[in-house]
Amino acid sequence: MSTHGEEDLLNTNYLKAGTGVKSWLLTLDHKRIGVMYLVSIIMAFFLGGVFALLLRLELLAPGRTIMTAAQYNRAFTLHGAIMVFLFIIPSIPAALGNFIIPVMLGAKDVAFPKLNLLSFYIYVIGTIFALFSIISGAVDTGWTFYTPYSTSTNSSVVSMTMAAFILGFSSILTGLNFMVTVHKLRAPGLHWRRLPLFIWGMYATSIIQVLATPVLAITLFLLAMARVFGLGIFDASLGGDPVLFQHFFWFYSHPAVYIMIVPGMAVVSELIATFSRRAIFGYFAIAMSSLGLALVGFLVWAHHMFTAGISEFAAMLFSALTFLVAIPSGVKVFNWTATLYKGSIWLTTPMLYAIAFLIQFTIGGLTGLFLGTLATDIHLHDTYFVVAHFHYVMMGSTVMAFLGGLLYWWPKIAGKMYDETIAKVSFALVFIGFNATFLVQFIMGSRGMPRRYYDYLPEFRPYHAFSTVGSWILGLGFIVYAYVLIKSLRSGPKAPPNPWGSAGFEWASESPPVLANFREVPTITRGPYDYHLTTDEELFDGFPEDAPKKA
């Protein structure tokens, strides 16, 4: 960035502001860092997806299909670890958030641009550790690294825990950066009650990243020390407590679930508002429910441990607190639905993803009730019911929001439009494939099929076969989605500044934005969803409220 003069900042679009590898790798521009994150996480998603398809293929029939049991254990561990640490946690915050947050705020960059680049490189280093672990024998502990299995297995645990440890710092620095950016770099007039819900969601996510991730760091550090020095804190054979590891792990990893889902909710709030041409119903409730999820998410971690040997008193406490989480989630779903009422709904592909999110998040959320209820959780814990539940939340919700959000902001990021028809085809494949893969897993689970099983009883064969076929449709959907993006990059028509006619602040910038995001510091005089101030047609040419400021 230091090579750019003032003219460049205001007049050059960020994609053209320097060519060559170096101009990307050393950039301090949040948009380019966002794009680099985007490319990285898409590669991580591809890798995790390949493992997922291999797993489903192995489970097509009982007994050995394509791999040995030990290979299967490595495959599901790598699928989980890659998807969680390399893909889903950085997906919306680090890729989309990095690009969109400063533009939405009317800021020129995030608060700490160097820290932002550093967090990207920490992510890269973490990824290298993860890849090293894969090459050097991979890990077979499951992404949860439960002791004492993780301290006794011969697989490459230390490098993978170090990878997650390092990635955690990337996540912390991103969260820290966003929190400070939201506090200190909002455009004039953009006070807290005018903050877009995407920002509220990302702010809540950042709080969790900042508060929870350090505990993961110390947990994994102690685990690595246990393997190197034989530290006994989690090792029963040395007087430690393996269940304590689970407390440590879930103190991070339950809030981490909200690091994954709250950004998805944040994206969907934007999508529904834009394509309903309506302010989000219950704006304040949605904003506060994001913060509520962030805070209550810290009080429920031991519901992952109801059968693990925790005391009955703790089980009671954590079950009761777990139900509290249902309220902010429910409030969001109700408000989104109410927003659709009497809107003017434009069914673009991003909007279809938002509706798919609504459907699948509702299923994911409601099936959470079975798991929060103590009596039924005992039966369902560690079965495919849980697998299906969290895939509905993580994949059916967050990934849908990510796919929708990426298409929605694609014109801003790439400066080009995509092919709406093919995108709709990919949406249909993804939607059908996803539900085919995971809906049957609820039935398998409640009938007693435990998770992480390489082989299974013949009675589960039809369900597994159905699920595997579903995964092929899902995979095909992603390939078509990738084709949509590539086709857009190669031959997509140039995008206007505001192709969706959105009232969102980020659309007042050019597509793609100039280096400093705006040619002039915007002054905000309205809310982010004030569609009632204008006609539909005017929206596409720039919001009339903003016009005087531009002149």
Add this chain to the structure above:
Amino acid sequence: MSTASSTEHAAASHGHEHPKWLAHHFDSPAQQFDTAKLGMWIFICTEILMFGGLFVAYAIFRGQEPQMFHQAHEHLNWRLGAVNTIVLLFSSLTAALAVRQSQVGDRKGTSRYLVLTLLCAFGFLCIKYIEYTAKLDHGLLPGRCFGHPWFGDHCIGGGAAVLPAAVHGLSTRAHMFFAIYFMMTGLHGVHVLVGIGVLSWVLMRNMRGDFSKGYFTAVEIGALYWHLVDLVWIYLFPLLYLVG
């Protein structure tokens, strides 16, 4: 925490003259300064939670075996611990004074106090070194290495084959106390090392003349980090050395 400070170019028209240390995405030095401090405080928050995990482990295992903890803690040298406490408290004072001097634009004073702080940091590490070697000599080591002086008997990465051995009248279970002791003081020691790096960098920039009355962000941030190191030690000292 350096990022806010040194982006080299100025941008955007404003009524004021833009100093070169004002990053292009900030409007005013005050905004940039507050931003840096807010970021640092959030970072301090994460550090507290990171140490927090070890405090949880301490609370749990001490609650389970208070007597073992008490016996084990008597093998720590509280006098050295107390000296180290005073060294760190003094370094905190000098760090605060360094900030003060840079606030009033006294470059030499700032450097002087930063050097004093760094000397204290090295002093702290020297005393820590003396303590650690004594522990290594006596086999007062964490986990399976307990009772194996200088990590003897291949206890590093040794897996299940090596078990803690009883030493100095302590039960083998005392390996847990020393595990927590070494993890806590070790992690703290790593922070001291990082602090030395940060303060050296601040000192270098101060001598280069980067700072002025209007811009001393890095001094302030570096000092905040150093106070955090002190803050953690304020709890470690009584928990490990005094009450056990």
Add this chain to the structure above:
Amino acid sequence: MSNHTNDSHDQAHGDDHEEWDVHAHITDTKFLVAIFSALIVLTVITVAVSRVDLGSANTFVAMLVATVKAGLVATFFMHLRHEKPFNTVIFISAFVFLGIFIFFTLDDLSTRGRIDPANGVSVYARNGELAPGGFTPIVTPEHGAAGEHGAAAAGHDAPAAGHDAPAAPAHH
């Protein structure tokens, strides 16, 4: 951050920066030295108290003194006194969440085995058997090298076998 509740600031860019120049509170050198002296006095107090056996009150006093010391450092050395209140909120919230972590984890570990004496305990109440996979009972130095009594053999050796003082790990 003080004015994020003050939504009338339409002209505010971010939180407060109507002001252009950095205005930091400059603390008096003598005052800082006075705080340092107080910290030293508190250190002496905490060491002195720890030399007297007050039972469990020792820990309480030590923690109280440490918290006062930490408070002094944070308030004056770290300038929280003259800082935006939100920074104090962040600082305090770290301890709140740490408190949640400690309290809830202890809630589990301290109440295991209360409902059923064979649930979450390391010693089987009926015959004093140690749970397999767990740690060997205390091996005192008088009984020679501990390595001989491997953890793997812990399973069915009643703790009394071969040891005079089978202090069982305390799981209550």
Add this chain to the structure above:
Amino acid sequence: MNHEPTVQMPGQWSTFAPNVDFIFYFIYWMSVILFVGIIGAALYFVWKYQRKPGVKAEPTGHNLPLEVGWTVAPVFFLALLFHWGFRGYVDLTVAPANAMEIRVRARKWSWDFEYPNGAHETNNLHVPVNRPVRLVLSSDDVIHSFYVPAFRAKRDAVPGMYSMMWFQATHEGTTNFFCAEYCGAAETAARGEHGEEVFSGHFSMIGHVVVENDATFAAHLEAINGPPTINGVVATPAQWGAQLYRSSQCYTCHSVDGAPGTGPTWQHMAGHPVTLTDGTTVDVDANYIRESILNPQAKIVRGFQPVMPTYRGSLNDRQIDALIAYMQSLQ
């Protein structure tokens, strides 16, 4: 009570299964109603309020009663769920005082059950019908979890810690139990009884729970406490040992035909000298075999890893004698 599986649930074979299922189906139907209500409304709105030229979205208003309503109403529903769930959990957790106690020891990758009379069994749990049974679980190595879907009961077996579960079976017959907590797998396949490839691991810690009437159960306990009868004849020690070789899953590591495995083959082993890892040589006599079963780490044959778990407690003296006799027969 429905002993047959339904689409969603296994058969109800324990006293608390109907209650768990009641709560399950209650949540299920409430979820169906909510899902149809919310998503039905959403899809209807999407269809009804599609973008039409000249028709503007209606400005969003406020409806405080509605918002407070849908924030507060779920609280009552959730409180009810918590209450039922917790009451059901208390049933699942508090065993009756008169329950029969069976010790369950988990290890990679098999289950050992010890009955009140001291008899042991691997991977098959026999329980009497209509009598409360209390399982006290422990694990030798990593965390396992004992899960009987038909009983709706599950509990982790954690090393260094005991845990308890109980149930009262209500239906005679055979059902499956599983290990529900991931516990790894062997790196390589072992040879099965008939020389086929057998993988063992988390997924293979499956077994049967056999629920029988009191008389059959008592007879079974007697039978497994001594040598079995084969075709009406009491087995010889060597025959019994051959049966234990399979039922205690010795075959997953030790072959009897000279094939390589995780542990040394038993063919031509008994009565011959072996070299240990420390270079010394011992004769494989009854004492050595007994020590290796009870304290496997003590003397490891050169070229093998110290990975065998102890069978102390899971094989009684007569069973160990039978195994020794079997090994001695493999000449």
